[in-house]
Amino acid sequence: MINKIDLPSADILRTQEAIEKAVGLDATDAIACSAKTGEGVAEILEAIVHRLPPPTGDPDAPLQALIFDSWFDAYRGVIVLVRVMQGTMRKGQRIRLMSNGKVHEIESMGVLMPKPVEIAQLTAGEVGFFAATIKTVSDTKIGDTVTDDLRPAESQLPGFEDIKPMVFAGLYTVDSHEHTLLRDALEKLRLNDSSFFFEPESSVALGFGFRCGFLGLLHMEIIQERLEREYELDLITTAPGVRYHIGLTDGSVLEVDNPSRWPDPTNIESIKEPVITAKILTNEEYVGGILKLVEEKRGRQLNFEYVTQTRVLLTYELPLNEIVLDFYDRLKSISRGYASLDYSLAGEWESPMVKMDILVSGEPVDALSIIVHRDFAYERGKLLVSKMRELIPRQQFEVAIQAAIGSKIISRETVAALRKNVLAKCYGGDISRKRKLLEKQKEGKKRMKRIGKVDIPQEAFLAVLRVGEDQQK
Numbered sequence: 001m002i003n004k005i006d007l008p009s010a011d012i013l014r015t016q017e018a019i020e021k022a023v024g025l026d027a028t029d030a031i032a033c034s035a036k037t038g039e040g041v042a043e044i045l046e047a048i049v050h051r052l053p054p055p056t057g058d059p060d061a062p063l064q065a066l067i068f069d070s071w072f073d074a075y076r077g078v079i080v081l082v083r084v085m086q087g088t089m090r091k092g093q094r095i096r097l098m099s100n101g102k103v104h105e106i107e108s109m110g111v112l113m114p115k116p117v118e119i120a121q122l123t124a125g126e127v128g129f130f131a132a133t134i135k136t137v138s139d140t141k142i143g144d145t146v147t148d149d150l151r152p153a154e155s156q157l158p159g160f161e162d163i164k165p166m167v168f169a170g171l172y173t174v175d176s177h178e179h180t181l182l183r184d185a186l187e188k189l190r191l192n193d194s195s196f197f198f199e200p201e202s203s204v205a206l207g208f209g210f211r212c213g214f215l216g217l218l219h220m221e222i223i224q225e226r227l228e229r230e231y232e233l234d235l236i237t238t239a240p241g242v243r244y245h246i247g248l249t250d251g252s253v254l255e256v257d258n259p260s261r262w263p264d265p266t267n268i269e270s271i272k273e274p275v276i277t278a279k280i281l282t283n284e285e286y287v288g289g290i291l292k293l294v295e296e297k298r299g300r301q302l303n304f305e306y307v308t309q310t311r312v313l314l315t316y317e318l319p320l321n322e323i324v325l326d327f328y329d330r331l332k333s334i335s336r337g338y339a340s341l342d343y344s345l346a347g348e349w350e351s352p353m354v355k356m357d358i359l360v361s362g363e364p365v366d367a368l369s370i371i372v373h374r375d376f377a378y379e380r381g382k383l384l385v386s387k388m389r390e391l392i393p394r395q396q397f398e399v400a401i402q403a404a405i406g407s408k409i410i411s412r413e414t415v416a417a418l419r420k421n422v423l424a425k426c427y428g429g430d431i432s433r434k435r436k437l438l439e440k441q442k443e444g445k446k447r448m449k450r451i452g453k454v455d456i457p458q459e460a461f462l463a464v465l466r467v468g469e470d471q472q473k
Helices: 016-023 027-037 041-051 176-192 217-230 284-296 327-334 374-391 431-451 463-472
Strands: 064-073 077-086 088-090 094-097 103-105 108-112 116-118 121-123 127-131 145-148 167-173 197-203 207-214 235-237 244-248 253-256 268-283 300-306 311-319 339-350 353-360 370-373 399-405 408-415
Touching: 064 176, 077 088, 077 121, 108 121, 121 127, 167 176, 167 197, 167 217, 176 197, 176 207, 176 217, 207 217, 217 235, 268 284, 284 311, 284 327, 311 339, 327 339, 353 374, 370 374, 374 399, 374 408
Parallel strands: none
Antiparallel strands: 064 077, 064 145, 077 127, 088 121, 094 103, 094 145, 108 116, 108 127, 167 207, 167 235, 197 207, 244 253, 244 268, 268 311, 268 339, 300 311, 353 370, 353 399, 399 408
């Protein structure tokens, strides 16, 4: 018969390392031994309690509780998981979220053991949850400090930073009438994920949609997949971009995450783009191709070391703008899957970035505009318009596809017109009759070119994402 031990939830440590440290033997062996004999579980828990130091904190100090998770419940609002660092949290207490100053009253609280069990209070060192009719998850930021409204703490717990999206992309529905469904789906997703944001935007080519911010490429793919699978939406995703800090000639600094908001080049003093520190672990036989790839992506080498006789760890500084498109896919392709990538934000670089527009029949298509480095603008523009020429179907009139930086055209491709044989009914006769028919056709095509509209297929908007793949081939 196992003795009953009353333990606070914060003292129940389930990690293998904690058990090994407490009892001095391998945790798997200890659990297996206790399962065989029916004894020993109580001794293991007793050893954990007595040999591991208890959490610190003063129950009588002003309340400081650390938020480390939260989710939305349809009946009780936002459920917040906290660890009380100082003070005591009680049911019915009025609390304040120190990041935004909002005040709420605790309606219920408890601990997970592992099922939720309601209790009256949490003291310093304990971990639990509470509900206070908070309506949006974005109010309960991870790392924020909860304090008492009547007796607040002097400062927040250290280490808190607001979550800032790093990758931005536009989401549009294939059918324009599904715009309302997309908005409702995004609002429901945001209830349980406060790390991304969205705002309405419109495009001449794609109609109404939303500009969304994500933590990274994986986050963007997860949100897109959930929208398509859970809400059965057919989406068009524009080329992802990053946030730039643009210094203007009047001394102000502008944050731009959308090419449509790019300021006039004459007003730009400096442009800073986000930079990451990337660590690539791979086999030595693929190092040559990977080095060529990171150099092509404007990378700067920080370290090169052999972790084993055949495994190499490369550390590079790379612009975030260069990896959001096709870097990971090309890295896996070059290494045949034997390369892993890990990256973290490392600051900013000052770079000569420019906005490149794609013009179809002289009209700019805002959904195809991208921000590129000036030195790679010509090459990127040439590849993009070449890809667009293959995807845009032929019309009754000639369609010009151009890449432009400001008013300067840097590349052009032409989609030839479909030709109707107007001379088919002429079985000979004077050449002037044939010339008359050809001139009539030519005038008609000119008039059609002025008033005609070009239908751009969905695949054309994804061409930006596949430019690197074609370049690799």
